[in-house]
Amino acid sequence: MTADYRVMCMIKDNQxxxxxxxxxxxxxxxxxAFILSYYIKxxxxxxxxxxxxxxxxxxxxxxxxxxxxxxxxYYGCNVYTPKRTARLRREVNTIWQANTVGLAALIIVLxxxxxxxxxxxxxxxxxxxxxxxxxxxxxxALRKSLxxxxxxxxxxxxxxxxxxxxxxxxxIKRILDNPQWGYVVCGILDDHIPSGTLYRGVKVLxxxxxxxxxxxxxxxxxxAITLSLKDYDMLEELVHTCEKSGVHTKFIPDYTSLVPTxxxxxxxxxxxxxxxxxxxxxxxxxxxxxxxxxxVGSLCGIIVTSPIMLIxxxxxxxxxxxPVIFKQERVGLHNKPFYMYxxxxxxxxxxxxxxxxxxxxxxxxxxxxxxxxRRTSLDELPQLFNILRGDxxxxxxxxxxxxxxxxxxxxxxxxxxxxxxxxxxxxxxxVNGLRGNTSIKKRIEYDVYYIENWTMGxxxxxxxxTFFTGFVNKNAY
Numbered sequence: 520m521t522a523d524y525r526v527m528c529m530i531k532d533n534q535x536x537x538x539x540x541x542x543x544x545x546x547x548x549x550x551x552a553f554i555l556s557y558y559i560k561x562x563x564x565x566x567x568x569x570x571x572x573x574x575x576x577x578x579x580x581x582x583x584x585x586x587x588x589x590x591x592x593y594y595g596c597n598v599y600t601p602k603r604t605a606r607l608r609r610e611v612n613t614i615w616q617a618n619t620v621g622l623a624a625l626i627i628v629l630x631x632x633x634x635x636x637x638x639x640x641x642x643x644x645x646x647x648x649x650x651x652x653x654x655x656x657x658x659x660a661l662r663k664s665l666x667x668x669x670x671x672x673x674x675x676x677x678x679x680x681x682x683x684x685x686x687x688x689x690x691i692k693r694i695l696d697n698p699q700w701g702y703v704v705c706g707i708l709d710d711h712i713p714s715g716t717l718y719r720g721v722k723v724l725x726x727x728x729x730x731x732x733x734x735x736x737x738x739x740x741x742x743a744i745t746l747s748l749k750d751y752d753m754l755e756e757l758v759h760t761c762e763k764s765g766v767h768t769k770f771i772p773d774y775t776s777l778v779p780t781x782x783x784x785x786x787x788x789x790x791x792x793x794x795x796x797x798x799x800x801x802x803x804x805x806x807x808x809x810x811x812x813x814x815v816g817s818l819c820g821i822i823v824t825s826p827i828m829l830i831x832x833x834x835x836x837x838x839x840x841x842p843v844i845f846k847q848e849r850v851g852l853h854n855k856p857f858y859m860y861x862x863x864x865x866x867x868x869x870x871x872x873x874x875x876x877x878x879x880x881x882x883x884x885x886x887x888x889x890x891x892x893r894r895t896s897l898d899e900l901p902q903l904f905n906i907l908r909g910d911x912x913x914x915x916x917x918x919x920x921x922x923x924x925x926x927x928x929x930x931x932x933x934x935x936x937x938x939x940x941x942x943x944x945x946x947x948x949x950v951n952g953l954r955g956n957t958s959i960k961k962r963i964e965y966d967v968y969y970i971e972n973w974t975m976g977x978x979x980x981x982x983x984x985t986f987f988t989g990f991v992n993k994n995a996y
Contacts, residue, residue, distance in 0.1 A: 522657075538599060541661070544596075545962050548653045549589050556646035560639055563637060573637050581638075588624070589650075592617050607662060611655045618654075622647045660697075669701040676702050679739050681727055681757060682746030683709035685716075686773040690745060693720050710750070727972070729755065734764040742768045799973045800940050808975060811914065816913045817906035826902050831862050831892060838888040841867040844901055849918035852941045857910040859918060860901035864889025902944050914978045915943025916966035927959060937966045940973075947977075950984040 557578050561568045568574070593599060596617035598610075609704040625643055629635050668674050679696075680687050687707060694702045706724035716723040731740070742761045746754060752772075761768040783797035799805050821828075834842045845863035848856050865884040885893065892898035911918070916937035919927070927934045948954075948965035969977070 541599070542593075542656060545589055545593060546586050546652060546656055549650055550587050552584060552650040552653050553582060553642075553646050554578065554651055556642045559645055559649075560641045572639070578639075578642070581801075585625070589617075589621055592624075596620065599915075606660065608960045609659055611651075615651055616646055618651045619960065621650075626904050631701065648917045665701070666699045674701050676740040677705050677738065677742055678702055679705050679730075680707040680721075680743050681709075681730060681732065681761075682744060682750060682773075683707050683716075683723060684713045684747035684773040686747075686771045687745035688718060689744075690743060690771055691719055695719055695960070707745075707942050708733075709992070711747075721728050730757075730760060734761070734766060742766050744768065748773050773798050778970050782972075787800055787833040792980045795851070796936060797971055800970070809978070810909075812975070813906050813912050813980070820900075820903045821907070821960070824900055824903070827897065830861075831897055831900070831908045834888045835862050835864075835886075835892075839863075839866060839886045847922060849942065850921055850924045850938060851910055851918055852938065854924075854935070854938050856921060857905070859910070860905055862892055862901060863896040864892050864898050899944060906944060910941075912943045914947075914969075914981045915941050916946050916969070917949065917962075918942035927963075931960050931963055933967050934963055937963065937972060940970055945981060945985040947981055950981055 554575070557575055561572065596613060598613050598617055622643065629638050631903075660774070665674060680690065680833060691704055694700065694704055704721045708723050708725055708727045708729055709723055710726050710728075712723045713724055714725050730742075734742075744754065744757055744761070746748075746757075758768065758770070783794040785792040785794065800809065835843050841863055843863060845861050845865075846858040847861070849859045851857045864886060866886060868884070889898070902911055946966065947961040947969040949963055952964045953965060969981075
């Protein structure tokens with residue numbers, strides 16, 4: 520047995536040892552962060568402990584309670600759940616949440632239950648910040664180490680796909696695009712696709728019946744059931760076969776176009792019910808908070824941008840004949856039409872002659888002033904009044920004209936989901952460059968992601984991104 524093979528086996532077969540080692544490292548980090556906080560407070564920020572300050576030995580004693588408490592807290596907050604495919608941001612966010620709960624618990628226990636008021640509050644706060652920072656640094660170092668190990672062919676998980684479908688193709692694509700996960704797709708079994716067929720280097724090995732001969736060899740880490748919808752009658756028997764072998768089995772549904780990435784499930788007296796669409800903004804509390812922010816934000820926006828709107832209005836009026844404000848019918852919340860306001864950027868069209876299409880590059884209808892307004896998105900400022908009226912929101916999917924809604928709802932899956940929330944002045948698709956003459960299908964993917972993952976923090980992030988990246992529109996004609 521070679522040294523490389525022994526290392527590979529050690530890493531692959533001792534995941535529990537690795538997890539225990541991680542717990543020990545977290546315990547060490549917590550202890551170091553707490554004592555270091557004491558020295559930062561009293562020896563760096565101050566000239567040493569003064570009269571009435573608890574000795575460092577007392578803080579050492581507290582570690583007998585803090586370290587086990589934090590380890591249990593990390594378990595409770597899912598810090599130790601497998602993070603092979605999780606993004607670093609999500610892992611750090613979990614660490615932050617656990618430490619925030621820990622901070623609250625420390626404050627309650629020390630100052631309200633035990634009533635030990637002499638424990639420095641500054642030490643507790645420094646410990647909170649330092650522990651998050653050091654634990655996050657540890658995770659970054661571990662991720663980089665594991666990536667290096669996996670690039671060398673160690674710590675890999677070998678997966679067999681059962682069923683050739685859209686889900687199988689998407690799964691393979693993501694595995695190949697993310698080699699740092701350490702997954703290797705060994706092949707696919709399917710009853711309809713000929714053996715030897717390749718998809719991005721992954722071969723169809725044979726029929727699903729071959730699974731009975733492959734499983735006893737015990738060389739697989741996971742089985743992923745990726746059956747197409749027409750083969751779901753085999754699902755129950757396949758799950759039974761896989762579980763009987765003891766190989767970890769997961770199911771990747773072939774209906775991702777219907778079910779969101781984070782489906783909302785209900786337990787109906789033991790019967791699982793999957794809601795097709797989870798929309799946080801259907802919650803009354805969320806709607807009220809978002810509406811308050813919209814009203815306050817639009818009022819502030821109108822006040823701040825009023826000089827710019829006045830100048831823009833004068834330029835539009837002096838540059839060409841026609842009204843300053845152009846209003847156009849758009850489809851909004853619950854498919855209800857409304858008139859969206861913009862500064863007029865085009866020449867007045869004769870009745871019945873307006874083209875039922877978007878503007879194109881070098882469109883002769885666009886005025887000189889209109890080109891500037893469109894390129895800088897200043898033509899959108901009157902929509903602040905739409906927001907104040909309740910037709911729109913500061914953040915949301917961009918509204919479309921009725922004729923295009925009728926067209927796209929037949930051509931693009933999930934297009935009408937965007938009308939479950941108010942349309943926005945800016946949106947997740949727009950700050951990611953999907954504005955003007957860009958892919959409608961891609962835009963809808965971003966809009967649906969926003970709708971399903973809405974939080975007030977997400978809105979604030981989009982607004983900030985709009986200020987830094989969203990005003991200049993290179994795709995606007």
